[in-house]
């Protein structure tokens with residue numbers, strides 16, 4: 001935009017260019033009457049992104065100005081699309097009445113200001129947010145060579161910070177899953193960080209490094225919390241202050257000084273969570289499938305929450321399973337409590353279902369973007385909280401804590417509650433500006449004003465009757481936007497009125513008059529309306545202020561309700577799907593009896609098929625299980641189900657098994673060989689090896705490692721060699737609990753050399769030249785890979801199958817005699833080989849015949865039958 005000089009621009013354009021220059025990285029939504037208009041490059045970008053018409057408006061320096069616009073009333077939907085496509089938007093409003101501007105002179109321009117910057121991490125509107133997804137804003141700071149990551153969620157109100165290493169950054173970002181990460185431009189030069197940061201795509205916002213200055217950050221934090229020292233919150237490193245301070249600065253920048261209500265800054269306990277990197281999350285399809293959908297993901301199968309806040313909390317817990325045994329048990333206790341009280345659980349969930357989203361309403365109130373419905377959400381949320389408190393008198397574990405929080409929170413908000421109940425109508429409108437949300441009879445001065453406003457019709461009608469009688473004409477009192485109220489008669493009666501009334505207008509078919517009486521009545525009516533609106537707005541502001549004054553207890557209520565939703569939801573899941581409470585402790589145990597894969601099980605159930613449960617025990621001597629078996633036998637399912645069980649156990653849920661004993665897992669790794677990775681574009685052998693390297697470098701004796709067909713992305717011998725060495729390293733150096741699926745059954749030879757390696761295999765039964773998968777894990781080794789059987793099941797042409805069998809036989813012979821290729825060379829070529837005999841129905845029938853036992857008539861019938869069995873066309 002630098003080439004656009006304000007010289008020679010119209011006054012409006014000059015104002016536009018000045019504001020645009022100050023917001024160069026944003027699309028500028030410039031308010032013009034009922035539209036937001038975009039100009040120049042902004043217009044071209046937005047028109048393309050939104051698929052709307054690009055037109056022209058006026059000229060600048062002799063060139064047409066490209067323009068597009070969106071109507072203000074529908075702006076949200078356009079904003080949403082732009083934000084999703086990675087744009088940032090600055091909203092520029094008219095901040096004075098056009099009439100005011102005219103007073104300064106006919107050429108003067110209405111004052112405009114940017115009132116808000118819309119960015120993905122700072123949204124509050126329901127129309128721009130997904131109800132079930134947290135909207136986290138994160139910030140990465142660096143000072144003195146150390147990095148720190150801060151994060152906040154405006155609706156939940158939490159705000160945390162922690163030191164982070166460059167190596168751990170990707171894992172931390174995967175856990176936080178921020179909608180937006182702000183970073184100083186200086187960090188983008190760091191090659192190690194650059195790749196991780198760029199992977200965020202549209203969620204990455206690069207800001208000038210000066211915004212991350214730690215001294216300024218400290219001041220911003222102190223001002224935000226109104227404290228003299230940060231020490232009251234804990235002790236923070238300079239990098240942490242840099243990250244957290246920049247985040248607060250960014251919130252104030254985007255909200256133009258309005259302050260979202262955040263709770264005191266806290267340290268995030270990084271080691272408090274099971275570390276799960278992005279590849280593992282993707283591979284286990286935790287929150288979305290490989291195809292990017294929520295449906296069919298692990299989360300979608302375990303989510304029985306009935307509120308959006310509960311769904312967000314469950315998702316957050318799934319993203320960050322705990323490592324602290326006591327904390328895990330607190331959660332388990334709550335689930336167990338509800339699972340024992342089935343009926344109570346059902347009633348509770350019915351109540352929760354009707355609870356509005358308190359947290360999001362509160363977030364909008366705190367940035368002055370709320371409407372009457374948000375107040376109603378608080379009112380109804382408080383009412384729900386009271387019912388829930390009375391319903392669940394005592395709970396266990398975190399349910400007990402939540403009920404106590406409800407009691408305390410409800411006491412603190414009782415004043416607000418009374419006020420909201422007194423003033424608000426049951427179902428208020430969306431916007432405060434049109435009024436109509438305060439109950440009749442709740443506020444005497446408002447009632448009077450409304451009466452005056454609403455009685456206008458009756459008062460006007462009676463005036464009309466009186467004037468008709470006085471003048472003896474069929475006059476009417478009408479209203480329009482230009483004249484306001486006026487008296488109207490047809491021209492033939494006009495003369496009579498000229499003497500008594502004030503003449504205003506003569507039209508084709510009508511003459512219009514006014515009287516002092518009518519004007520003053522009209523004034524009173526319109527004033528009453530305006531005053532009623534102003535009074536309602538004032539009451540709105542009072543209620544909003546009252547709500548913000550108790551923002552902390554309100555957040556606590558919202559948290560407690562969400563927690564109860566999650567605990568009771570997991571209890572219902574456990575009851576419905578027969579999950580059990582796992583024993584979680586600090587050991588290195590991993591013993592699952594009759595474990596199941598929740599997602600595969602659900603899919604099979606939908607197809608009326610049964611899931612075969614399987615045991616897994618990595619507790620003892622044999623910590624690494626080598627799983628062999630043909631394709632489609634269930635290896636990947638078995639591997640993943642155990643990883644998912646570990647996650648469920650540590651997020652405090654029950655697990656799909658008959659029993660489970662899990663020693664806390666510090667890190668979870670799950671990798672799929674390139675050949676199995678469906679996510680397009682990523683399926684290169686290189687990626688697979690980079691990821692395997694990460695595991696071998698990071699996995700500890702407390703980790704759980706899932707390796708699925710590693711080494712498959714390269715030539716057979718390379719692949720086997722890599723898989724072999726990887727398994728050895730895992731056993732001898734890492735000592736992690738591990739499941740290793742492979743179709744290289746040669747690897748089973750490792751079992752003799754590595755005491756910590758056990759061989760298991762997926763049972764299959766050969767039957768009539770084909771195979772049946774039993775999906776059962778048993779000790780032992782797959783005798784062969786059955787690849788050709790599977791190929792046959794898949795419908796490969798019969799001659800290809802037969803040919804493959806020949807080649808395989810040759811290869812296997814060669815393996816013993818060391819010259820496989822020479823032997824294969826001896827085989828006749830594909831085309832030269834005799835076509836395999838198809839089974840002939842005629843021959844089958846002939847074989848069945850015993851000629852001696854046939855009567856002549858039967859023999860004749862048989863001849864006809866044989867003829868009919870001949871393949872057609874021959």
Ligand code: ADP
Nearest residue numbers: 610611612630631632633634635636637638775
């Ligand atoms: P593999 O990794 O050995 O090729 P998968 O784990 O991908 O096999 O499983 C293939 C299919 O077999 C699954 O999609 C599922 O339908 C079925 N399956 C796997 N495990 C089981 C099981 N334990 N019980 C029933 N069906 C199963």
Ligand code: MG
Nearest residue numbers: 635636676708
């Ligand atoms: Mg597989």
